[in-house]
Each structure stands twice: as C-alpha cells, then as structure tokens.
Amino acid sequence: MEFSILAMLVLLVVFVVSAVFLHLWRSPKAMEDIPGTLGWPIIGESFSFISDFSSPSGIYSFMKKRQERYGKVFKSFVLGRFTVFMTGREASKILLTGKDGMVSLNLFYTGQQVLGPTSLLQTTGEEHKRLRRLIAEPLSIDGLKKYFQFINALAIETLDQWEGRKVLVLEEASTFTLTVIGHMIMSLEPKGEEQEKFRSNFKIISSSFASLPFKLPGTAFHRGIQARDRMYSMLDNVISKRREGQGFQNDFLESLIIKHSKAADGEADKDKLTDKQMKDNVLTLLVAGHDTTTAALTWLMKFLGENPQVLQRLREEHMEIQAKGKGGANLSWSEVNNMPYTAKVISETLRRATILPWFSRKAAQDFEIDGYKIEKGWSVNLDVVSIHHDPEIFPQPEVFYPSRFDEPLKPFSFLGFGSGPRMCPGINLAKLEISIFIHHLACRYKWTPLERDDSVQPTLVRMPKNKYPVLVEPL
C-alpha cells in the first residue's frame, strides 16, 4: 500500500515535469499561426473546458466564446493535448470524408490501452475497412431482424417494472441496452450470474475510459484493465466451448468464429481474425454502442417530458399502431420501420443533446483547412455542438422541434451518427432499440421529473448528471 502511494507520487512528479517540459519546449511552433491561446502551462485551458462541459449548454459555451474571438478554427491545450478545434460543414467534410489516411481516430491513452491495438477504433485504411465489413452484416437491417422479438420482449418486461415507481431513467436504460447487446453478441441470458459478471466488468471498463493514465493498483485505469481481462476470459470460455461444438447459438460471436476466425495453424487464413482481434472488437462494439444508446434514450425521454406537444404527437403515432392491433407484444418489424414522427424525434434528440460533442482526429499527414496548415501528429477536434446549433440550418436551435427534419438537410449539417468512413455502424440497432422502447413507453405511461437539474456528466458521452429521476404512472 505504502509502496503504491510512493510509486504514485514519483509517477506524478515525473508526469508533471514531463508535461512542463512538453508544454514549454515542444509546443508545436507552427501552431503559432493558428489563432487562440494555449492557456496556462501544463493545465492549458482544461479547467474552463471541463467546467463548461458539465454546464447545461455543454462545451458549446467554451466553443462559442472562442469562435467569437478567433473564428471557426482555433487552438487550445486541453486535457493534456495541443488541439486545433474547428467547426462548420466545410471542416466536417474535410475531416470526416478526407482521403483515406489523412486523419485517424484520436482515442485517449487509457481508451487505447483498454480496447487493445486491434480494435476497429485504432485501425486505419484497409484494415479498418476489413473490420467494418465484418461487423456490417450482423448490424445491417437484415441481420437485426432475428433480434427483434428479444428486444421487444425485453422492453415490455423492463417497462412492466416501472408502473407507479420512481425511476432513474439513465440506469434503467443502461441495463436495457447492455442486455440487448450482450444477447446479440454472445447470447447472454438477461438474468443470472454470467449477466451480473458481464455488467459489473463492463461498468468498470466503461468508467476507466475518462480516467487518469496511471496504471497503479487502486486507480480506475488499473481496475479497467483488470475488468477487461476478466471480460476476455469470459469470452475465451465461450469461444472454446463453441469451438468444441457446445452451446451453438446464432449470434455475432458464432458468426465471427465460423466465418472469420483463424484456424489453429493460422497460415492459410491471413484475412481472418485472431482470437485477440475478435475480443478487441467485441469489446469495441460494447463500448461504442452502450453509453451512446443509453444516453440517447434518456435524453429523448427528458426532451419529451419538457415538450408535451411533441409527446402528444408522438403518442398519437404509437396509439394508431396499437389501435390497429399491431402494437404491444404484437409489434412487428414493419411497424417499427414505419414510425416517421418517431424517427424525427430521435434525430432531433441527437441534434439537441449532441451525445458525442466533438469528433477527435489525429492528422496522419500535413493538410490545409480554412487556410490554416495542420501538421502531421496534431490533434484536431471537430466541434459538432456548434454545427448542430447553427441558426442558419436550425432556426431557434435551442427549441426541441422534430419537424425541422421534415425537409432533407444540407450535407454535413446533422452528424448525430457521424458521416464518412467512420460513420456509426450501429445506427440501425440504436434506432431499433429506441423505437421499440419508446413505443411501449408512450402507449402505457406518463412521467413527471422529480428534480430540475440540467447539468451534464463530465464524461465523453454527454448524459444528464442526475440520471433523470422521474415518477412513472399509467396513462
């Protein structure tokens, strides 16, 4: 124990000294041409960034102040990184669809370590395309059909528990989305010991993402790596049982094992995945798909709660389905794919909440943007919040108004699921889960928020800090 505290102190000193050194001596010279300030040594502008991030308007206020002062492209030093922030449709076009290899994803060090080097999020070029092809099939509209009944039954069962209760929406949404993805990936039973282990490991992994990069016993990062290893041994067990022909299931893992995993000698299968690659990418899907869908579902309920007219119109759409005898347990695939107003409510939720407020990239080569030279190795963040609040595209951007999606929008003005080669591959699954859940919710319940607090959690995925506590009553 004493040793670990001492080691932590030594590491802290080393970290601080190297950060000072880096900040004072290695600040990219060419960044001098980019407007903006790098703030205080070591800390940069991290404090104002974090405090704005957790405020109701999120990093929008951080961005807006600086955009007014410096323009659409400005530099800063936040969270230990020299970063160029940029916004606007032009910048998104260049950054999101830029020639292959121009930029790569820019995960934080802890995220890189936990997900592993072969994760889709850490690959580029051909390797990235290959992994995208592998996950495209199970996440395609056709691939998702076989999970429809499971998701529908789970939504009904989850909501059965809500009647007359105080509900922390974020927590319940989290359990729902994690159970769905656990089932899709490895046919995990919704209840029981394995599910509990899966959930508790996942939660530790998830919270290690925004932690400090010290891998010492007791730190969130260290616990995250341990939980990742436990999760991997769970997967190893399932993989070896399946290879022995036990417990066949028609799920994502099975299709990876049968179609895409390397044989024992591995020689003839250069294009197939090693077990490590399979595990890194299963974990990637869990991480990328869970917090995002959970947050979307929670924000959606919150916005509906605050906008009774929108809720009324949405409810009419679902009551109509119900009246035709095609709702509730009879809800069908074709009904879910024909909920036009609900689809707009989902888009408006993703616009207003901007769950991933910026997309982070690393320049893999020199390029120019808005007349500024960006050098290889720099961090470049696309500020999506400002794009989603541009009054020229979205008049009165603070208003929750789903009908603004009646007309098609200009390209790169709505980035709820991103765009280009890294656009979200889970878009169909996310929409399916949310539409099914909202159908049952709108047909059965009304809800009243139990406190008014618009603060946001200071995590990578924007979520209401108070988890949106509500009292749920039957209609």
Ligand code: HEM
């Ligand atoms: C409402 C829920 C969701 C939202 C708002 C969302 C949003 C996004 C966005 C904006 C990106 C692009 C980020 C960037 O360009 O830097 C992305 C990427 C990604 N998403 Fe989603 N997502 C959601 C659900 C899911 C689900 C359910 C899955 C999978 C099961 C998933 C898997 C991924 C993966 C693997 C990537 C990385 C793609 C790549 O780098 O090629 N997402 N998501």
